[in-house]
Amino acid sequence: MKRYQYQITGIVQGVGFRPFIFKLANKLGLTGFVFNDSNGVSIELQGDDKSIIFFDKLLFDELPPLAKIDNFVKNEFEVKNSNIFEIKETFDNTSKTTLVSPDIKVCDDCLDDIKKDEKYKNYFAINCTNCGPRYSIIKTIPYDRINTSMDKFLMCDSCAEEYKNPLNRRYHAQPISCNDCGPTLTLSSKNELISNSYDEIYKVATDYIQEGKILAIKGIGGFHIVCDASNDRVVQKLREYKHRPFKPFAIMCKDIQQVQKIVKLSEKEKELLISKESPVIVCDELENSSSTISQYIAPNIKRIGCFLPYTALYHLLFEHLDNPIVATSANLSGEPIITTKEDILKKLPFVDYIVDFNRDIENACDDSVLQIVNDEIQILRAGRGYTPKVIKLKKKISQKILAVGANAKNTISIAFDDTIILSPYIGDLDSLVSFEYFLRTIETFKKFYDFKPDIIVHDKHPNYETTKWAKQQKNVKLIEVQHHLAHIYATKAEFLLEDKKYVGFSFDGTGYGTGGTLWGGEVFVGDERKYHFKAIKLLGGTKAIKEPRRVALSMLFDRYTLDEVLNLKIDTVKSFKESEIRILYNSYSKSLNAPLSSSVGRIFDGVASLAGLLQIQSYEGEAGLLCEKEYKSNSKKFEYDINNGEIEIQYDFFVEDIVTRFLNTLVNIIVDISELEQKEVILSGGVFQNKTLLSKVIEELNKRKIKYFYQQLTPLNDSGISLGQVYYTIMHKI
Numbered sequence: 001m002k003r004y005q006y007q008i009t010g011i012v013q014g015v016g017f018r019p020f021i022f023k024l025a026n027k028l029g030l031t032g033f034v035f036n037d038s039n040g041v042s043i044e045l046q047g048d049d050k051s052i053i054f055f056d057k058l059l060f061d062e063l064p065p066l067a068k069i070d071n072f073v074k075n076e077f078e079v080k081n082s083n084i085f086e087i088k089e090t091f092d093n094t095s096k097t098t099l100v101s102p103d104i105k106v107c108d109d110c111l112d113d114i115k116k117d118e119k120y121k122n123y124f125a126i127n128c129t130n131c132g133p134r135y136s137i138i139k140t141i142p143y144d145r146i147n148t149s150m151d152k153f154l155m156c157d158s159c160a161e162e163y164k165n166p167l168n169r170r171y172h173a174q175p176i177s178c179n180d181c182g183p184t185l186t187l188s189s190k191n192e193l194i195s196n197s198y199d200e201i202y203k204v205a206t207d208y209i210q211e212g213k214i215l216a217i218k219g220i221g222g223f224h225i226v227c228d229a230s231n232d233r234v235v236q237k238l239r240e241y242k243h244r245p246f247k248p249f250a251i252m253c254k255d256i257q258q259v260q261k262i263v264k265l266s267e268k269e270k271e272l273l274i275s276k277e278s279p280v281i282v283c284d285e286l287e288n289s290s291s292t293i294s295q296y297i298a299p300n301i302k303r304i305g306c307f308l309p310y311t312a313l314y315h316l317l318f319e320h321l322d323n324p325i326v327a328t329s330a331n332l333s334g335e336p337i338i339t340t341k342e343d344i345l346k347k348l349p350f351v352d353y354i355v356d357f358n359r360d361i362e363n364a365c366d367d368s369v370l371q372i373v374n375d376e377i378q379i380l381r382a383g384r385g386y387t388p389k390v391i392k393l394k395k396k397i398s399q400k401i402l403a404v405g406a407n408a409k410n411t412i413s414i415a416f417d418d419t420i421i422l423s424p425y426i427g428d429l430d431s432l433v434s435f436e437y438f439l440r441t442i443e444t445f446k447k448f449y450d451f452k453p454d455i456i457v458h459d460k461h462p463n464y465e466t467t468k469w470a471k472q473q474k475n476v477k478l479i480e481v482q483h484h485l486a487h488i489y490a491t492k493a494e495f496l497l498e499d500k501k502y503v504g505f506s507f508d509g510t511g512y513g514t515g516g517t518l519w520g521g522e523v524f525v526g527d528e529r530k531y532h533f534k535a536i537k538l539l540g541g542t543k544a545i546k547e548p549r550r551v552a553l554s555m556l557f558d559r560y561t562l563d564e565v566l567n568l569k570i571d572t573v574k575s576f577k578e579s580e581i582r583i584l585y586n587s588y589s590k591s592l593n594a595p596l597s598s599s600v601g602r603i604f605d606g607v608a609s610l611a612g613l614l615q616i617q618s619y620e621g622e623a624g625l626l627c628e629k630e631y632k633s634n635s636k637k638f639e640y641d642i643n644n645g646e647i648e649i650q651y652d653f654f655v656e657d658i659v660t661r662f663l664n665t666l667v668n669i670i671v672d673i674s675e676l677e678q679k680e681v682i683l684s685g686g687v688f689q690n691k692t693l694l695s696k697v698i699e700e701l702n703k704r705k706i707k708y709f710y711q712q713l714t715p716l717n718d719s720g721i722s723l724g725q726v727y728y729t730i731m732h733k734i
Contacts, residue, residue, distance in 0.1 A: 002049060003032070003077040009040035010070035011101045011390070014143040014174055016129030017041055017067045018087050022166040024062070025085040028055055035088040036142050040071075040099075046082055065130050065276060066104055070392045071418075087166055099421070100135050100143070100448055103220045103365060103384050105278035105310035107131035109169065114312055119158060119178050122198055124185050124313040125357065129173045131276070135388060135424070136221045136365050137175060140447050145174045149360040156181035175359075183359040185313070189352065190345060198316075205355050206320035213352040214238060216330050216344045220311060221365030221384050221424075222337030223330035223344060224252075225351065230323040235294040238326065241350040243333060247619035248298035250280045250305035250367070252327040254318045259283075259306045262291040262324070268372050277385025278310035279368040293324055301625045305369060310384075313355075329366055334428045336437040337366045363444055364437070365424045373694050377712045380689060382411070382719060387424040388445075389714060391493060391723075393730070394418075401729055402442070402453035404466040405722030406483065406511075408620075409715070410438055413722040414445050414453070415730060420493065421445065422714060422723050429465040438466070455734065457725040459483050461512035479734055481725045483511030484522045484529075487684040487716070489731070490724030494714050498731065501526040502709075503677040505670055508685035508718070509545065509601035509620070520599025520685075521647070523673055531673060533603065534648040535596035539584045548605035548623050549575050549615040550584065555606045556653065557588045570654070571612040600666070600687045603649075607662045610653050624690050630659040631692045637664035667696045674706050681708040684724075686717035 008017075013036050021034045021043060030047035045052060060069065107130045113120040120126050127133065137148045145151060155163060159178055162170040170176050177183065179198075187194045187201040195201050208215060212234040215226045225242075227234045229251045239245055253259045256273060263283035265273075272281055285302045298304045307327070309315045330338040332347055339361040341354055366383040382389060393415075401415040410426040423445065429435050445451060457479045458470035470478055481489070488504035491497070504524040513519030521533030537554045538544035544551050552572040556565050562585045566578060573581065587594050601624070608623035609615055613630060617623055638661050639650045649665055652658070674681050681701060688694050688710060701708045714720050 001046065001079050002052060003044065003046040003079045004052065005075050005077050006043040006045065007039065007041075007073045008043070008069055008071070009099070011066065011068040011099050012041045013101075013141070014129070014134060014172070015066035015101055016064040016169065016171070016173075019129070019166045019168075019171040020062070020064050020067070021059075022085060022087050024055060024058055030055060031082040031085050033086045033088045036144075038142055044077065045085075046079060065107075066101060070099070070390070099390050099419075100138055100141060100388050102277070102387055103134050103136050104131050104276045105385070106312045106315070107276075110312065111315060114316070119180075121179065122202070122316055123179050123182070124198060124311070124316060125175070125177060125183050125359065126312045127173060127175050128169045129171060130169060132173070132175055133220050133359075136361050136363050136384075137359065138448070139362055141449075143174060148174050149362050150175045150177070153177055153182060153359075183357045185355070185357045188341075188354050188356070190349070194353070201355065202316045203320055205353065206317055208353050209321065209325060210323075214241075214350060215353045215355060216338075216341075216348065216351045217313070217317075217327075217355040218357055218361075219314075219367075219384075221361060221363070221367075222339050224327040225330045225348070226252075227326050228323055229297060229326045230292040230294055232294045232296055235296040235326060238328075238350075239296065241348075242328075245618045246299050246622060248301065248303070248305060249326045249328050250307060250369075251293065251297060251324045252307055252309060252314065253324045254321065255308065258324060259308070262286065262293055263304055263306055266372060266375070268375050268377075272370060272372070272377070273306070273308055275385075277368065278308060279370045279385055280305040280307040282369065282371040282380065291324075297326070301629050303625070303628075307367065313357075332431075332433075334430050335433045336427050337364050339364050363424075363441075371689075371691060373691055374698050378689070378694070379711070379713065379715045380717070381409075381425050382422070382715050383424045386713070387422060389422040391420040391422070391496075391714075392418055393420065394496060397730055399454040400451060401455045401457060401726050402451075403457040403722040403725035403729070404438075404442075404470055405725065406459060406718040407461070407464040407466060409718040410434075410466065411715075411719045411722045412438070412441055412445065413726045414449070414451055415726045416449065416451060420723065420726055420730075421449075422720075425715075425719055435465055439469075455479055455729060457481055457722075457729050459486070459512065459721065459725075464512075477734075479725075479729050481728045482513070482519075483721065484508070484513075484519050484685065485524060485527060486721045486724030486728060488524055488682050488724065489728040490714060490716065490720035491682045491684045491709050491711050492731070493723050493727035494711050495709050497682075497709065501679055502682045503674055503679045504682035504684065505673075505688075506685045507600035507687035509687075510597055510599050513598070516596065518595055518597040518599060520597060520601055520687075521603070522598065525677055525679065531642065531645045531647055533598045533600060534646050535598045536602065536606070537588055537591065537594040538597050538602065539587055539594050541593050541595055544602065545605075545617075545620075547616050548609040551602050551606035552609035553581065553584055554588060554594070555610070555651070557585060559653075570610065571615065572609045575609075575615040600685075603662075604687065604690075607658055611658050613659070621686070621689070624687070627659045627663065628690055628692045631663055632657060632660050634660060635664065636661050637668055638662065640665060640669060663690075663693055663696065666693060667700055670697050671700045671704065671706075674701065675704065681706055683708060683710040684716045684720070688716055
């Protein structure tokens with residue numbers, strides 16, 4: 001007879017871990033107990049050697065679907081007089097290191113219950129230990145009901161019985177509730193309550209959608225703006241209201257069969273659509289789609305973001321809907337997702353009706369957006385289902401680190417002990433509301449883990465709101481990490497790459513560099529910037545980001561005289577008045593409000609303008625998406641030179657296939673430098689969200705048997721900057 005004490009850390013609270021241990025111990029005739037503590041789960045287990053060895057095997061082989069073991073410590077104890085195995089109450093202590101689980105879609109068992117179990121009949125907020133809200137409702141840890149936004153709902157006798165029964169799948173499911181004791185659903189207009197009867201709401205709300213109305217519907221981490229995705233008129237109207245002329249809308253479909261009528265689906269994409277995370281998947285539209293979705297869902301491109309219902313509420317609504325719905329984040333441009341009915345009424349007055357419930361969202365969390373490249377995941381936005389994202393280090397660190405990320409697509413990251421945690425997507429910090437959300441997220445993570453940073457890491461850009469905030473903090477060490485190097489270290493963090501020198505390609509829009517140049521097309525060997533693209537002048541500064549034609553004009557001025565440019569019969573030139581071109585030439589010649597930039601993202605913009613694809617962008621990355629659509633598979637490319645590390649492409653601005661040649665040239669540059677340096681490769685930065693570019697680079701590196709890394713489970717755009725900042729600090733032992 002032996003007795004052992006186990007300390008298990010990871011995602012092991014609120015995911016059915018203790019009842020799993022209870023059932024496993026009883027099945028094997030073992031005695032002892034299990035309880036939650038602030039570090040994870042503690043177990044004492046007593047029995048014969050054979051049964052305990054079998055327990056250790058099944059512990060990993062049969063984990064509950066949401067559980068994840070990061071660390072497992074087992075020590076032998078003195079044998080005690082014990083006859084049963086029991087679940088003890090949570091033991092709290094002063095150290096908080098257990099990990100908060102992401103929110104997960106409603107499971108199939110719960111969907112069966114809303115059809116077959118009278119108690120849960122048509123209940124919109126059903127959940128169990130295998131599904132439902134987690135991060136979005138937690139105030140602090142340990143994850144007990146009193147520490148969630150369910151604390152105000154008193155369980156009925158029936159729910160309390162399920163909650164206390166270790167053999168029930170709702171054992172200690174903190175958001176457990178039913179029709180008798182849970183949150184209530186309401187349908188209202190701007191001025192009055194229309195209904196609080198569930199069944200009536202499902203029918204009336206969907207009638208409104210089919211009539212062409214715009215609704216706000218509460219999800220797990222925030223509200224969606226919803227309308228009929230097949231109705232041209234209402235989709236156009238929504239675009240006008242949101243000042244979003246071309247940026248694609250995501251659509252929610254009833255089931256996988258409906259998705260397959262709209263887009264091509266690989267096996268990997270199918271697997272992700274129905275996964276417990278239930279993200280938005282950006283897929284290629286079918287050539288001859290039998291779908292009736294509006295032509296205004298994703299104008300000018302052939303890629304559509306699709307996802308499936310992930311709450312019981314959406315499943316119940318789809319019982320009355322035949323068409324897909326637009327389900328886009330409810331927010332003002334650049335602001336975080338809205339979590340309250342009050343803010344919907346104040347900020348989005350165009351909404352006709354609101355479907356709300358009175359379980360508060362403690363922590364906003366937007367939908368995750370993914371695409372598949374070469375059968376691998378690439379996260380474009382990390383939110384519901386994927387964050388908070390935990391990375392376990394190979395060894396413990398001695399200090400607590402907070403990284404505050406970039407100004408656009410902001411996230412924060414914290415590091416303590418052997419753990420890095422990346423927050424959900426926060427957004428662009430250009431508004432007071434967004435910045436307040438950034439501060440609130442920092443406070444949330446501090447509260448979760450009793451976290452007080454010893455080090456704060458920020459970008460070098462002096463005008464980033466994150467940098468300004470960091471420099472105002474007292475009694476803490478500050479570290480600066482250059483933006484594009486942080487991109488490289490974000491990839492290193494995901495794969496726990498260490499001291500070896502890699503050749504890292506960091507391509508994005510713009511970031512603060514050195515010598516008065518905005519970077520964005522940098523190649524690092526180790527931490528040294530060894531190569532970069534020849535800088536171009538951004539005419540009008542930040543205006544050039546919105547107007548690709550300004551970048552293109554600058555590229556033309558690099559080669560031609562003013563008179564020669566004025567005589568060119570191309571769309572770039574035609575989009576300006578002659579007087580405007582003369583003014584911009586003066587700006588170019590005298591370097592007035594014309595900062596230099598080596599950005600590959602900006603070169604993409606210029607090429608898109610020269611190709612006649614667009615002259616003014618309505619959303620970030622539009623030029624890149626149009627270039628993806630324009631690409632024609634061939635091997636034509638431009639010549640290029642490298643002089644003293646400066647990469648200069650020899651463009652022919654007037655060929656019809658300029659986009660194809662440019663993309664092929666980028667691939668060629670990456671492969672040539674990789675072969676020259678003879679090192680493993682890192683690809684990072686928002687430009688590598690271009691599916692065509694990344695696919696072609698991977699194909700060529702594979703041919704040459706060059707090993708490469710790019711982020712798959714963390715975002716490689718600016719949402720990954722905070723992760724890179726943290727990992728840089730850890731690796732340099734600052």
